[in-house]
Amino acid sequence: VDDYGAPLGESERAFRDEVRAFLDRTMPDFADRQGRSSLDVMREWQGRLSDAGLAAVGWPVEFGGRSASPVEQLVFNTEMARANAPEPINRSAINQLGPTIIQWGTREQQLHYLPRILSGEDVWCQGFSEPDAGSDLASLRTRAVLDGDDLIVNGQKIWTSKAHYADRIYILARTDPDAPKHDGISYVLVDLRTPGIEIRPIRQIAGSAEFSEVFFTDVRVPLANVVGPLHQGWRVAHSTLGYERIGQSRTHRIERRLGMVVRLASTTHVDGVARVDEPRVRARLVEFAARVEALRFIASRATAAGVLGRTPGPEASLAKLLTSVVDQEMATFSLDLAGRAGVLVDGSPGAAKGGAVAQGYLVMRAATLGAGTSEIQRNVIGEKLLGLPRSD
Amino acid sequence: MEQSLLDLAAEQDAVDAVRAAAAGVLRRQWAPERLRAMLDDPGPGWAPDLWSTVVELGWPDLLVPEDRGGGGGVAAQFAGLAEEVGRVAAAIPFVTGAVAAWCAGPSLALRTVALAEPRHADDARPRLTAREEGPGFVVEGTKSFVPYGAVAESCVVSAVVAGTDEIVLFVVDTAAADVEVTPLRALDASPLADLEFHGMRLAPETLLARGPAAARLLDGVRARLGLGWASELVGIAAAVHDAATEYARHRVAFGRPIGAFQAIKHRLVDLRGDIEVARALVNRAARAIEHDAPDAEAMVALSTFWAAERLRAVPEGAIQVFGGIGYTWEHDAHLYLRRAAVLTALLPSPTVACDAAMTWLTATR
Numbered sequence: 001v002d003d004y005g006a007p008l009g010e011s012e013r014a015f016r017d018e019v020r021a022f023l024d025r026t027m028p029d030f031a032d033r034q035g036r037s038s039l040d041v042m043r044e045w046q047g048r049l050s051d052a053g054l055a056a057v058g059w060p061v062e063f064g065g066r067s068a069s070p071v072e073q074l075v076f077n078t079e080m081a082r083a084n085a086p087e088p089i090n091r092s093a094i095n096q097l098g099p100t101i102i103q104w105g106t107r108e109q110q111l112h113y114l115p116r117i118l119s120g121e122d123v124w125c126q127g128f129s130e131p132d133a134g135s136d137l138a139s140l141r142t143r144a145v146l147d148g149d150d151l152i153v154n155g156q157k158i159w160t161s162k163a164h165y166a167d168r169i170y171i172l173a174r175t176d177p178d179a180p181k182h183d184g185i186s187y188v189l190v191d192l193r194t195p196g197i198e199i200r201p202i203r204q205i206a207g208s209a210e211f212s213e214v215f216f217t218d219v220r221v222p223l224a225n226v227v228g229p230l231h232q233g234w235r236v237a238h239s240t241l242g243y244e245r246i247g248q249s250r251t252h253r254i255e256r257r258l259g260m261v262v263r264l265a266s267t268t269h270v271d272g273v274a275r276v277d278e279p280r281v282r283a284r285l286v287e288f289a290a291r292v293e294a295l296r297f298i299a300s301r302a303t304a305a306g307v308l309g310r311t312p313g314p315e316a317s318l319a320k321l322l323t324s325v326v327d328q329e330m331a332t333f334s335l336d337l338a339g340r341a342g343v344l345v346d347g348s349p350g351a352a353k354g355g356a357v358a359q360g361y362l363v364m365r366a367a368t369l370g371a372g373t374s375e376i377q378r379n380v381i382g383e384k385l386l387g388l389p390r391s392d
Numbered sequence: 393m394e395q396s397l398l399d400l401a402a403e404q405d406a407v408d409a410v411r412a413a414a415a416g417v418l419r420r421q422w423a424p425e426r427l428r429a430m431l432d433d434p435g436p437g438w439a440p441d442l443w444s445t446v447v448e449l450g451w452p453d454l455l456v457p458e459d460r461g462g463g464g465g466v467a468a469q470f471a472g473l474a475e476e477v478g479r480v481a482a483a484i485p486f487v488t489g490a491v492a493a494w495c496a497g498p499s500l501a502l503r504t505v506a507l508a509e510p511r512h513a514d515d516a517r518p519r520l521t522a523r524e525e526g527p528g529f530v531v532e533g534t535k536s537f538v539p540y541g542a543v544a545e546s547c548v549v550s551a552v553v554a555g556t557d558e559i560v561l562f563v564v565d566t567a568a569a570d571v572e573v574t575p576l577r578a579l580d581a582s583p584l585a586d587l588e589f590h591g592m593r594l595a596p597e598t599l600l601a602r603g604p605a606a607a608r609l610l611d612g613v614r615a616r617l618g619l620g621w622a623s624e625l626v627g628i629a630a631a632v633h634d635a636a637t638e639y640a641r642h643r644v645a646f647g648r649p650i651g652a653f654q655a656i657k658h659r660l661v662d663l664r665g666d667i668e669v670a671r672a673l674v675n676r677a678a679r680a681i682e683h684d685a686p687d688a689e690a691m692v693a694l695s696t697f698w699a700a701e702r703l704r705a706v707p708e709g710a711i712q713v714f715g716g717i718g719y720t721w722e723h724d725a726h727l728y729l730r731r732a733a734v735l736t737a738l739l740p741s742p743t744v745a746c747d748a749a750m751t752w753l754t755a756t757r
Contacts, residue, residue: 259757266754276754279743286749290698293691294672301672315668322665378658386637386660388651 008075015068016075022052023083030086039165042089046120049088055118056094063102063114074300081252084259092162093117093124097170100240104187104228113189127157127171127190127214128237134159137172138181138234142216144173144188146223151175151188153196153219163199163212168192170240171216176231187233187240189225196220206362251292251299254323257330257360258292261285264337264353275337284333291326295319314385321377324367331364403468410465411472414451415479421445422482427727430483430581436543437581438483443502452489453498455616461498467678470616471623475674478627481724481731483582485540487620492548495613496563496600503563504544505613506535506587513741515550515614516607520589522551522560527596529560531589539738541566541585542575548600549587550610559607561600568592578737579730611689615681618692618740622699623674625735629667629706632728636660636710656713663709666702673698690752693745700742704732 008016026048030041049055057076059065068076088094098117101109116122133140142155153173163169169190176184192199196219201209228236262285265276275281302316335342338352346355368374382388421442430437446452455470456462470490477486485504492503507515520533531551538547549564566573572588601609637660640651650656677691685691707729711718718725739745 262753262757276750279746282746282750283742285753286694286697286746287701289749289753290673290694291669293676293694294669294698297672297676298668301675315672318661318665318668321661322669375654375658378661379654381661381664382651382657386651386657386664388637388640388657388660389649391652391654391657 008071012069012071012075015066015072016079019054019076019079022054023079023085026052027083027085039089041086043120045086046088046090050119055088055090056098059094059098059102059114063098063110064118077252081255084256089120089123090117092126093122096126096240097124100187100236101227103239104236106224108224109189109227122168123162123166125160125162125166125169125192126240127160127163127169129159130156131158137237138185140172140174140185142171142173143177144175144186144221146175147220149223151186151221151223151226153188153190153216153221155216157214157216159202159211160214161211163192163214164201164209166192169214170227172233172237175233179231182234184231185233185237186230187227187236188221189227190219190221194219194221205365206359251296251319251323254292254295254327254330257327258288260353261288261330261334261337264334264357268337268339268341268352270339281337288326288330288333291322295323295326317381317385320371321374321381324370324374328364328367331360331367335361403466406466407468407472410469411476414473414476417445417449418442418476418480418482422480424481424724424727427481427483427580427731428721428724431730433581436575436583438485438540438543438583442482443484443489446484446486447500451486452493455490455494456498462493467616467619467681468675471619471674471678474620474623475627475630475671478624478629478731478735479631481628481631481727483580485544487617487624488539491613491616491620494616495561495609496548499546501545502540502543503546503548504538504540505548505617506538506541507550507610507614507617508535508537510534510536510586513744515740515744516610517557518550518552518559518610520549520551521554522562522594523554525593529562529594529599531562531564531592531594533589535587535589537576537738538585538587540583541587542573542583547587548613550606550613553602558603559610560602561606561609561613562594562598563600564589564592564594564598578734580727580734582734584734612681614740615677615688615692618696618745619674619677619681621735621739622670622677622692622695622703625699625703625732625739626667626670626674628728628732628735629663629670629703632707632710632725633660633663633667635724636713640713650713659709660713663706666698667706670695670698670703687752687756690749693740693748693752696739697742697745697749700736700739700745704729704736707732 046055053066056064057066057068058073061067094117098114101113113122117124128137130140130142142153142157144151144153155173157171169192171188171190172185173188174184175186196217198215200213202211202213203209204211265281265285266274268275298315298319301313334357338357341350341352342357344351344355345358348355351358379391383390422439426439450463451473453462454465454473458464474487477484488504492505493499509519512519520531520535522529522531535549541547544566547564547566549562551560551562552558553560566587570590570592572590574586576584576586578584640656640660641649643650673695677688677695680688680691707725711725711729714723714725717723
């Protein structure tokens, strides 16, 4: 019952069984694949999901989805996390771009792009942020000038994840420079192979480059690639941002990491004693488990509230902050747990989890930075939830 | 699907209704300043008048099934009531009273539960011995830190049959001559006591359960006590946090409300996060208890562990936000701090809770 914070109905149980059956027959093929986030694994996983009709369960049936209820989506995410399933390569397009095209796109756009998102044939990245338009997105300066049936795009995007292997990018560009800040913006789909696009990866502290700068110099894009009305892209973008997962996938990420930390503690021995038997380690693990379990419950309550058309409780607004903090703490603690083997990197003899512990430690520095730093989150929660005065 | 979610919503509505009614009663009959007066009074610090009212309203019988003359309430309602009691720092034995009624049936007597023993952490394995003699038992040993032990008329007591590991539960008359009651004086003036049993003779009718049935009943008692106390702590923490937040909105220093300073704002946000985690955990544990789920013990363990770890720190942090005014006798902050400290001491041992949670954690990952 409490796997989902709410009792499951009959159809939800049937759906869960279907997802479990899929995982039972598919996961063995991925069991011994190191580096679960490698591109070919993510691509192949996307394909398997798509073949089973499970790539975008939340989409309407007519576009290849399952019209899954929020509870069924929760079931889907929970089962994927529990099975430690790989990440599909197009997850963000499925969660954000797809629903936006379904809501705002033309019939032609829907028929052309949606199936290619599902199959993973087109991998998408998002081009919203700019060097001077991060939190204050509407001050973006990338321009798109009308030229017959085309737009000519000039400008720069930054912090674009996946740009170095994506096929396409959806961007916001200013199409009417004279309109008020929020009015002259359009939402445009761009093929990354178009002449005039240059992608420069930004190398991060862990050594890899998951983000890029994307430069547009006189890039010609058909007007037919505008999603929603011309100059009304701000409203369209709002849909995209609104489709951001309500912490579900993050909840599953911390569940997965909790399992990893517990297993690491059970399998790491010092002087013949498993670290999981050290009181200090046990206390930390239980403290993590308490937060992860609470966040799981909060997420499922928020889902239930959504289904019933109620406003989620105040705890939902704290979820992002709490999630990123515990995620980072668990990654840091893994480094401590692994001892000296923890700081050894991929390729070194004796590296803990093949270097994944060291790598995770570095990568998780971003948990409290991305999608609004924890300090910004605390300001927003302090002002919106607690009603405290602004800090200027 | 609609059905199950509506059930969930209906259950939540029922909890909200009970809480709202309870808050009204508590507001009319109790105010935290009464606790302040009790601190200066050497007598047992509790509110018999408020207790009579809530007994009439049936609060202690909430968890007793309707066919046994109780309120037929669910664990989530019990947790909600405990939270309301905590919110106003009411000096009544709601948690122990309701748990005693749950396991021993409704009663008009003031009844408590005695599980803790001196220098012994694991309440699931009592050391108080019960020797079978004739038709009944003879009990020998000490129960310590018994909530309301100094004023209770009777008490649910856990023991082990001498020379075995068989658990027995009794309802014991604490006014009897062969129980030595030693009142304790704690930070919140509540009537705690140590109970010493000097070869006390117990008639067969005082036996609630023995053997596996008693072990199960004891598990249920421990789970509900943990849930109740953790919920009461949530209420205490939430109330003092609300007060500190309100203060930070209006108290001006250096030309602006102190809540505009990030040192204050961020502290209040982090404390609120700790409270919401605790609240989610007790709600989760309440559901597990209600459905008799296999992870109920683990969920209670997470709740009490987290409550012990983080909730007393909320009044501590609130006093820091209040500054000097929060250090005065007239301010309510120390009332909440005192209650939080005593409740944290009542909670099951964090080490034992940690073990229970770890057993679940390693089995499920």
